[in-house]
């Protein structure tokens with residue numbers, strides 16, 4: 105990731121917060137993934153009156169990438185919210201992501217609304233992730 109790519113990814117995640125549908129929590133989360141095709145795909149959280157049906161910003165961005173038909177794997181992810189670096193992807197998103205990461209050292213940036221961010225990696229937040237496709241690949 106170049107410094108310019110990092111800045112673009114984070115900026116797009118910040119801008120994506122505008123689309124959030126958050127009538128229940130009022131908490132906007134914007135996300136942006138960099139696909140293996142070099143394109144940026146944004147997402148935001150979409151809540152539901154049946155709370156468990158809520159979709160996080162991270163998963164919306166990944167679905168945006170998949171729906172483009174141009175990329176099946178992501179190279180980086182940024183999330184933005186008023187929580188800044190303290191926003192950490194939820195457990196469902198961590199598990200969801202395992203199917204669509206290019207590698208475990210994929211960077212994850214958590215930013216505030218001014219673009220100040222902290223960087224972690226997928227493996228750091230989800231060590232020993234379960235992925236049944238690994239078992240299948242080994243027979």
Ligand code: THU
Pocket residue numbers: 126129131133148149150151158159160161162183191192193194197
């Ligand atoms: N949320 C996200 O979109 N991403 C996260 O990483 C954590 C939580 C959303 C879900 C819900 O709409 C709101 O934040 C409050 O939990």
